[in-house]
Amino acid sequence: MTVIYQRVALIGLGLIASSMAHAMRENGLAGEIVGHAKSPETRATALEIGLCDRVFDTAAAAVQGADLVVLAVPVGAMDAIAAEIGPHLAAGCTVTDVGSVKQAVIEAVAPHLPEGVAFVPGHPLAGTEHSGPRSGFASLFVNRWCLLTPIEQSSPEATAHLRALWEGMGAKVDEMDPAHHDLVLAVVSHTPHLIAYTMVGVADHLRRVSNSEVIQYSASGFRDFTRIAASDPTMWRDVFLTNKDAVLDILGRFTEELFVLQRAIRMGDGQQLFDYFTRTRAIRRGIIEAGQDTAAPDFGRVAPPAKPGE
């Protein structure tokens, strides 16, 4: 229970920011938590459920006097927010973000920040398909990775301080080059999401199979896709627009390999299919051994706790 920042300003009060608020409170990491979100409704909710001690009508007002500012808005909104808050940041404060893409966020945010302000870009690898201020929970980051991608504007002290905050919320922290981050995430998250969206879209368009059949019989395989494809459209639009090069690179490889398997199916080449499917099993074993999931079919995702009063 060590206070790491005296005043944390959360800009954006959705899934990630509200989970941070719960986690910081539970672990006594912040002296005060203030915030701003675009809509009056979200700001009212944040006060009502105690996410923030104070909310402000503008981001510029929210960041004043804060020693940590967390940009937790969709990636496409970072540029305007950074331009707005730049002149109002306290000397010596740290700005971080939680965006799912790093190079584009750095390009959008860094130019707006004055000297004497550290910028330490970050990305917690944790989420659910829910969004908004009521969707957060304190344990979202427990045992999950948070990747920091320090740049020139990140002082080693500011990076170490931010690392302590994430560790205090239960996360494991790693540092990585921003471009490498964007490639890794294109592989493990962005492209799989696009594929899941596409497959769910195909099912939706098929005339001969009704939506109710798709829904009823989606016990295997497809259900995971629908969960992935239920994620917030704004967030994912921004991810694909801003991590375009890496996603297009991985997508190209994906269709190439898919065509190889498609051809094996058409040709009836069972050996090739068998060999391919055998190799992919090993990756799964690695994930279980790395503790990211369990062998049991039902574990592996963070369950939100019962809501207070439920």
Place this chain on the structure above:
Amino acid sequence: MTVIYQRVALIGLGLIASSMAHAMRENGLAGEIVGHAKSPETRATALEIGLCDRVFDTAAAAVQGADLVVLAVPVGAMDAIAAEIGPHLAAGCTVTDVGSVKQAVIEAVAPHLPEGVAFVPGHPLAGTEHSGPRSGFASLFVNRWCLLTPIEQSSPEATAHLRALWEGMGAKVDEMDPAHHDLVLAVVSHTPHLIAYTMVGVADHLRRVSNSEVIQYSASGFRDFTRIAASDPTMWRDVFLTNKDAVLDILGRFTEELFVLQRAIRMGDGQQLFDYFTRTRAIRRGIIEAGQDTAAPDFGRVAPPAKPGE
């Protein structure tokens, strides 16, 4: 606790058959359970853990005197098994199968069965990525669908009887035309599996991203894919070889739509991406409303019970 069949012969003693054995015992549905699997190891295990009252070295011996024979082997093995057991089936008995593809199984099995034997093809929509005689558990089918695809050789009485067995094991039963079954499954299960296998394969082949990075950071999206792609290679090879037409049809539509989204990314068409992602959310809501999953990020899959002695 009504005995529905006096003697059930399970041919193949893997995930599905062993789950049926546990479920039939727990619910008192079978007078006696006998079985056969290819390897002596599996047969020994089945006796040791009490899956079967008796095991036989051949399928032909196992089916003698049984009033229900369940073919629970990979789809590609059905033909040879049916040819072997055909002459040994008791008059009036029912043969069913649990194969993931229906038209190909019907073509492989039906010609080998003598008159006076009913053949009621079936497919429980339940599974995990595990296989073998130790992977089964009694609750696998609870609240899951089992699709029966009756044909000319299925008498209404035999179909009704088999339906009672599945309902006794906790499943919901529906009837469907075999060709329609294969198309629906190509959409909700087979094509998603192929896509997951492919994406995991792409990750494995990427030089610039190490496997350990893929494994460590697979918290979102990709982890579901690895789980799907860890399924049994033999079973899935057979599925793709035998449900070829429907899978190729759906794959063609999938790549078509994927190219549309890929182009939108390349062109920076955020509106098109946003609209697409918004539409796919609705399907997810439908699944939650249909009770196939819950809104909580952690529910929805059947958890195996603690193993006896654990």
